[in-house]
Amino acid sequence: MTYVPSSEREYYALPRMFGAKALQLFVTGMLATSVLYAEVFNLAFRNFSSYDFSADEWSVVGLCGFSPTPTTSVSFDQRSVLASHKQFIRDIYLTDYNIDREDPPPPDDWMAAAANQIPERFRVPKPDFHPLDHVADDPPYIPSEGIAEFAQRTKDALLEKVAARPAHVPNLSRAQRQALTRLRANKDLVIAFADKNLGLVADDASNYERHGLHALASTHIRVEGINAATNVLLIAMDAMRTRLEPYLATLPDWASLWIAAILTGAHPRTRRVFTVPSFRLLYKIHKATLGFRPITGNHTWCTQPLALLVAFLLLPFVKETSTYVQDTDAFLAKLDGLSVGASDLLVTYDVVNLYPSIPHEPCQQLIREHLERAGCAHAAFVSECLALILSFNFCFFGGSIWRQILGYATGVACGGECAHLYLEERLAPVFARFTMFLLLHLRYIDDGVLIFRGSRAQLDILIAELRAIDPVNLQFTFEVSERSAIFLDSFIFKGDRWQSTGILDYSCYQKAVNRYLYLPFSTETPRHILSGFIRGELIRYLKRSSDELSFVRMQVIFFHRLRARGYPVAFLRPLFALSPTFSDQPKYRSRAATTTDNARRAHVMIINFSAALHRTQLSRALHEYKFLLPDFLRANEFIVAYRIPKKISGDLVPYRFPPLPPNTNNKGPKSYSPSSSTPPQTQSELSFSGSQLDFTPVDDFELT
Numbered sequence: 001m002t003y004v005p006s007s008e009r010e011y012y013a014l015p016r017m018f019g020a021k022a023l024q025l026f027v028t029g030m031l032a033t034s035v036l037y038a039e040v041f042n043l044a045f046r047n048f049s050s051y052d053f054s055a056d057e058w059s060v061v062g063l064c065g066f067s068p069t070p071t072t073s074v075s076f077d078q079r080s081v082l083a084s085h086k087q088f089i090r091d092i093y094l095t096d097y098n099i100d101r102e103d104p105p106p107p108d109d110w111m112a113a114a115a116n117q118i119p120e121r122f123r124v125p126k127p128d129f130h131p132l133d134h135v136a137d138d139p140p141y142i143p144s145e146g147i148a149e150f151a152q153r154t155k156d157a158l159l160e161k162v163a164a165r166p167a168h169v170p171n172l173s174r175a176q177r178q179a180l181t182r183l184r185a186n187k188d189l190v191i192a193f194a195d196k197n198l199g200l201v202a203d204d205a206s207n208y209e210r211h212g213l214h215a216l217a218s219t220h221i222r223v224e225g226i227n228a229a230t231n232v233l234l235i236a237m238d239a240m241r242t243r244l245e246p247y248l249a250t251l252p253d254w255a256s257l258w259i260a261a262i263l264t265g266a267h268p269r270t271r272r273v274f275t276v277p278s279f280r281l282l283y284k285i286h287k288a289t290l291g292f293r294p295i296t297g298n299h300t301w302c303t304q305p306l307a308l309l310v311a312f313l314l315l316p317f318v319k320e321t322s323t324y325v326q327d328t329d330a331f332l333a334k335l336d337g338l339s340v341g342a343s344d345l346l347v348t349y350d351v352v353n354l355y356p357s358i359p360h361e362p363c364q365q366l367i368r369e370h371l372e373r374a375g376c377a378h379a380a381f382v383s384e385c386l387a388l389i390l391s392f393n394f395c396f397f398g399g400s401i402w403r404q405i406l407g408y409a410t411g412v413a414c415g416g417e418c419a420h421l422y423l424e425e426r427l428a429p430v431f432a433r434f435t436m437f438l439l440l441h442l443r444y445i446d447d448g449v450l451i452f453r454g455s456r457a458q459l460d461i462l463i464a465e466l467r468a469i470d471p472v473n474l475q476f477t478f479e480v481s482e483r484s485a486i487f488l489d490s491f492i493f494k495g496d497r498w499q500s501t502g503i504l505d506y507s508c509y510q511k512a513v514n515r516y517l518y519l520p521f522s523t524e525t526p527r528h529i530l531s532g533f534i535r536g537e538l539i540r541y542l543k544r545s546s547d548e549l550s551f552v553r554m555q556v557i558f559f560h561r562l563r564a565r566g567y568p569v570a571f572l573r574p575l576f577a578l579s580p581t582f583s584d585q586p587k588y589r590s591r592a593a594t595t596t597d598n599a600r601r602a603h604v605m606i607i608n609f610s611a612a613l614h615r616t617q618l619s620r621a622l623h624e625y626k627f628l629l630p631d632f633l634r635a636n637e638f639i640v641a642y643r644i645p646k647k648i649s650g651d652l653v654p655y656r657f658p659p660l661p662p663n664t665n666n667k668g669p670k671s672y673s674p675s676s677s678t679p680p681q682t683q684s685e686l687s688f689s690g691s692q693l694d695f696t697p698v699d700d701f702e703l704t
Helices: 008-018 022-026 053-062 078-099 147-163 174-185 205-217 228-250 253-262 304-319 328-334 361-375 377-393 415-432 456-469 495-503 527-543 547-562 568-576 582-589 619-623 648-652
Strands: 045-047 189-193 200-204 222-225 279-284 291-296 345-351 394-397 399-404 440-444 447-452 476-481 485-487 490-493 505-508 602-608 637-643
Touching: 008 648, 045 053, 045 222, 045 361, 053 174, 053 200, 078 147, 078 602, 147 619, 174 648, 189 205, 189 279, 189 648, 205 291, 205 394, 222 228, 228 253, 228 377, 228 394, 228 399, 253 304, 279 394, 304 361, 304 377, 304 415, 328 440, 328 490, 328 527, 345 456, 345 485, 361 377, 361 415, 377 490, 377 568, 415 456, 447 456, 447 485, 456 476, 476 485, 485 527, 505 547, 527 547, 527 568, 547 568, 547 582
Parallel strands: 045 200, 602 637
Antiparallel strands: 189 200, 222 399, 279 291, 345 447, 345 476, 394 399, 440 447, 485 490, 490 505
């Protein structure tokens, strides 16, 4: 599919929309006609299966891609409105409950009493608490006047608006909706994601399973036994309880209580019961030879909350390493302060398949040694946690449970921090011998960049020594140039600015394989989400451009890519007209801290987005009766926040193998259930004597 400007008028209006610099682009030829009149890819779908897709099925998986939300996925009834309203009113009661208490126990944070300063991500909700049900208070809680009436009136007003909402306007044709149903029902067909955001691919289920088993064979072993899913969870939880108990007294109270919450058998924040994660593949269709990227949904597994804690503890030590770079903004800020010579070499390197190639014991040992040298008080605890995370890394695929014995899955919360420190320990001794040649050396996990001031022969010696560290598990690719390099999403080069100042030029780098599958305009998504992502991209282009001409070029190209996704000119024109100009770049590069008014609290009602419901202006129902509330509540913000409903990918992409086998042995539970649905309130309630898990492995089970 191609896109061209809808008329000559639109084509010639471009210089007026983007200013004189856009006209210069046309005159100098920097804006190639291939951008405007050749292919602007909007159809991204590859079919590796034997299935013969109809035209409507092609349009669903190709033109629509995986980003849109169809209106058919929006299920909205009075029950969902009442559930959202109930949580909204509960938050108001909580604010009222705490207002007159000198030392209020935050009901949404059962760990708050354990420490004065708790990291926000480790604050665990207690959703069952409601002030009206809390009878143990002395004196008892009496709600402020007006709250009960406000709750009833807003409830009635919301239900009235929902009942009067207009009908959905489908953003898929009837034929497309029928095609979606057919594809979903076809169990012999797999719809999967392509890597690098290149759309969707289709494959036969038998081929998909074969590819998955081949990917697992090099890094995993199959777990045998009729109740493997239940038993691996019980074994992992029991190991965590036994091996972490000696460290609890040495940790901050909030960390001990976080671990205790994990051992109840559910995620501390979401309270979802732990399950064995599923394994899936991304198709690397951009490679000359078809490859696959393995992905594991670790968010469902019991070690993931522990990995979150490890990541938090490791991050300060990661930032202290000399090669650490947070993101492209930090990288470009360092470049702006360097004068690069004409003979200096620009080098980038990449560690091939790093995550699946990291050996467990060396990784654990090297990270512990790094932490001990850096003076980390919890080095032994972190090392033990890492051993648990690496040892009990399971997934489900093809009807079987698999255990990873080499590397770790993409999706482990502490993966980036562990990989950085592991590489730091392996690579630092080699780079230390070449310090006199390194004007710059930065690394973003497995991607590195050098500005090398030695000869090419000296660089070849460095490369040879790096490749000799571990030829089996550490394999590198290098790109060397005297003129330019690509690192993260930046293209750095010796251009006009470098000619006059010695400081490298840079512009935004975009891969040739990118298909720019932005959310289509027809998606069931709030319009402010679409305008927000457009503004964010424009700001990113601004920060990635060292000269105005490059920035304007990216603006023009971005405009046409959006037009290819169905965005009307009337929607885009004001967004581009109000976008920041090149003179605003210092403001956006400065990373100025934002300040918020903490005295004014926001009460938020969260519901699934529906364009039809949005037109009823639900927020008016909340504001209309604010006068009933006391002054301290009336001053707060009342917000209706929308949750994006299920996308097309939610219906098509998940490939469902036969379900986990049911437990047919009476010795074990059918599924793991938490020992307590409520986390402990204080550290004194922690008890680790004996097994909390009723651990009874079933017969015919073996964990190698």
